[in-house]
Each structure stands twice: as structure tokens, then as C-alpha cells.
Amino acid sequence: MVIGLPKEIKNSEYRVSITPGGVEVLTLAGHTVLVEVGAGVQSGYPDSDYIDAGAEISNSAERIFAEAELVVKVKEPQPSEIKQLRRGQTLFTFFHFAASKELTLAVKDSGCIAIAYETVTMADGTLPLLTPMSEVAGRLAVQQGARFLEKINGGSGILIGGVPGVAPANVVVLGGGVVGTQAATIAAGMGASVTVVDISLERLRYLGEIMPANVRTIISSSFNIRKLLPQADLVISGVLLPGSHAPCLVTREMISGMKKGSVIVDVAIDQGGSMATSKPTSHQDPVYSVDGVLHYCVTNMPGIVPATSTQALTNATFPYVFKLASMGCREALLSDSSLSAGANMVLGDVTCENVAKAFNLPYKKVEDAMKSLKT
Numbered sequence: 431m432v433i434g435l436p437k438e439i440k441n442s443e444y445r446v447s448i449t450p451g452g453v454e455v456l457t458l459a460g461h462t463v464l465v466e467v468g469a470g471v472q473s474g475y476p477d478s479d480y481i482d483a484g485a486e487i488s489n490s491a492e493r494i495f496a497e498a499e500l501v502v503k504v505k506e507p508q509p510s511e512i513k514q515l516r517r518g519q520t521l522f523t524f525f526h527f528a529a530s531k532e533l534t535l536a537v538k539d540s541g542c543i544a545i546a547y548e549t550v551t552m553a554d555g556t557l558p559l560l561t562p563m564s565e566v567a568g569r570l571a572v573q574q575g576a577r578f579l580e581k582i583n584g585g586s587g588i589l590i591g592g593v594p595g596v597a598p599a600n601v602v603v604l605g606g607g608v609v610g611t612q613a614a615t616i617a618a619g620m621g622a623s624v625t626v627v628d629i630s631l632e633r634l635r636y637l638g639e640i641m642p643a644n645v646r647t648i649i650s651s652s653f654n655i656r657k658l659l660p661q662a663d664l665v666i667s668g669v670l671l672p673g674s675h676a677p678c679l680v681t682r683e684m685i686s687g688m689k690k691g692s693v694i695v696d697v698a699i700d701q702g703g704s705m706a707t708s709k710p711t712s713h714q715d716p717v718y719s720v721d722g723v724l725h726y727c728v729t730n731m732p733g734i735v736p737a738t739s740t741q742a743l744t745n746a747t748f749p750y751v752f753k754l755a756s757m758g759c760r761e762a763l764l765s766d767s768s769l770s771a772g773a774n775m776v777l778g779d780v781t782c783e784n785v786a787k788a789f790n791l792p793y794k795k796v797e798d799a800m801k802s803l804k805t
Contacts, residue, residue, distance in 0.1 A: 439511070448748065474740075517541030522545045551768055568616070609670075691722065
């Protein structure tokens with residue numbers, strides 16, 4: 431199979447989709463790997479590493495999209511890339527379709543097979559390809575939150591951990607999943623007073639057992655969130671409904687009641703955001719203010735720590751890449767229910783029910799959509 435690795439072109443996205451080690455496994459198995467020049471440089475992998483691994487370096491992203499049967503990326507295809515997608519070609523990457531109708535319809539119209547990292551789902555409901563990036567984003571959320579709490583960056587000027595004789599910051603974490611657990615762990619380690627909010631009493635019991643004494647847990651409700659926010663210095667949201675738009679937990683009225691100079695980090699922005707006031711930002715221009723509250727809503731947070739996040743991501747994605755390359759898309763999807771859960775679109779059909787619901791589009795089961803797929 432011909433596998434293509436184009437260079438990421440989203441703003442401030444420095445990750446690469448396959449490491450040289452993964453490329454070597456593919457080429458030794460007889461596959462052809464086309465890597466766009468400079469694709470791995472920002473993650474610490476020069477072109478020479480890919481050449482040594484058996485890849486062919488291409489100066490043209492157009493050639494990669496034209497020749498590759500399987501294109502492996504990190505972030506959703508940008509408009510110039512969507513134009514190059516062709517019917518029957520497999521694209522394996524993060525999509526987060528529910529956050530963008532424009533992206534959804536454009537990829538649907540291309541007729542490609544869109545397999546989304548974020549909806550690959552194990553039998554127990556875990557998300558093996560989203561998890562490593564959620565771990566990075568959860569930890570990074572506290573780091574970025576601390577940065578923008580600094581007065582020079584527009585925040586209130588509070589130190590997250592305080593000092594002896596001075597109270598630490600109050601950090602509210604919405605969602606006790608992977609993002610929330612990582613965020614709470616780092617914030618607690620820095621000495622903050624942390625409150626984790628979640629709808630699952632079982633999850634809160636678990637967190638209560640493993641978290642340090644400066645972390646408390648509260649069941650999620652509009653009443654409880656409304657009471658917590660006025661005292662919060664930093665709010666981190668990691669709520670998730672796989673494949674769906676993130677639920678809106680915080681209203682504009684709640685934002686208005688928060689302290690001036692407090693900071694919100696909406697990690698859920700990839701799926702549309704969980705604040706009524708959230709809108710996507712970039713690493714180049716990461717924050718904006720609403721009623722004196724700073725909003726950090728960067729849609730590719732792990733992209734600024736590519737040396738870590740590329741390795742974490744590819745550790746999880748590569749076994750699926752190898753399966754797709756070795757078996758072909760059709761057989762790989764039919765043989766692996768976790769991978770087939772990642773198939774959001776097949777030959778113009780929407781095969782993820784939550785994406786179809788988000789935009790009132792017709793839904794077709796993956797197995798039905800694949801009947802016309804030969805490889």
C-alpha cells in the first residue's frame with residue numbers, strides 16, 4: 431500500500447503522524463511511504479531519519495494526496511487539503527466533525543473514508559487514540575492557565591500554589607475524565623485548591639480515593655457550577671460526549687458572575703466548547719476576554735509540545751495504521767470493531783450516528799456503507 435504523511439498546515443501544529451520508527455516497520459513490510467519534506471522536523475525527526483527508515487521524501491503535498499491510498503495526519507484536513515481528497519481514499523486523523531458543519535459537509539462530499547482518531551472506541555468504552563492527547567491537554571491546561579493568570583498576560587496576578595501565609599488559587603475542573611483527572615493532578619501538585627465536578631458519582635468516588643487532600647469532588651449540576659464559579663480563579667473544562675458537540679455547562683450569566691482576571695481553559699473546544707462564550711482560538715492568539723474573564727480556547731493544544739505529544743499519539747495510533755496498511759481498509763474495519771467505530775464517513779455516507787445527529791444528516795451503519803467498498 432502507498433501511505434502518505436503530509437506536513438501539518440494548521441496554525442501552530444508541529445506534530446507529525448508517524449515517527450521514523452513506524453515508517454521503518456511499514457517499509458520493511460513492503461509498503462511505500464511518502465513523507466512531505468520537513469513533516470517531522472518540529473517533532474525532532476529530520477528528513478534524513480525518514481530516508482534512513484526507507485521513506486521517500488516528497489516536495490509536494492499534492493503528490494502525496496494524489497498517490498497515497500492511506501493518508502495519515504494529526505489534525506483535521508484544512509480547506510486546501512480537502513480539495514485534494516478523492517473518493518475511496520482513506521484519511522486517518524483527528525476530525526472532530528461535530529464542531530464544524532462546513533468541515534463535515536466538505537469531507538462528506540469528497541467521498542473519502544474518514545476514520546477519526548477521537549471515535550475509535552474499545553469494547554469497554556475507552557478511547558485509545560484520544561486518551562494520550564487528552565492526557566497532554568489536561569496537563570497543559572494547568573500550565574497555560576497559570577500563564578494567563580499572570581498580571582502581565584491579563585490575569586488577576588494570582589500564583590496557583592500560593593505561598594506560606596497566602597491562599598492558593600481556586601481551580602475548578604469540569605469533567606472527571608482523562609482531561610479532568612490530569613488537570614486536577616497537576617493543579618493539586620502545584621498546591622492549588624481543586625474542585626472536580628462530574629455527573630458520575632462512581633467516578634467521583636474513584637477520584638476521591640486517588641487524589642490528594644487538596645482535591646474535593648462535587649456532583650455536576652447547574653446549581654453547583656453556578657455556586658462554584660464566582661470563587662474560581664481558573665476553570666478547566668474537559669467534558670466529552672464522543673463524536674457529539676460538547677454540552678454547554680456554563681452560561682453567559684455565569685461568566686458575568688466570575689472574578690475579573692480569572693481564566694477559563696476550554697479543552698472541550700475541539701468538540702465545540704462547553705462555555706456559552708467559547709470560540710476557537712489559536713496558539714498565535716490564544717485568549718480573549720468576556721466580561722473581564724480570559725478565555726483560552728485553542729483547538730490544538732498538544733501541538734505546541736510536539737516532542738512529547740507526537741510520541742504519545744503515535745504510540746497509540748500506529749497499530750491501527752499498520753492494520754489498515756496490511757489488511758486494506760475494508761478488511762481492517764470489518765475485523766476490528768474499535769476501528770470501525772472510528773469510521774465517521776464512508777464513500778459519502780455519514781457512519782457516525784452522533785455526527786449525523788449533530789447536523790440532521792442521514793446516517794448509515796458502517797457495515798452497510800462498506801458493501802460497495804472493495805479494499
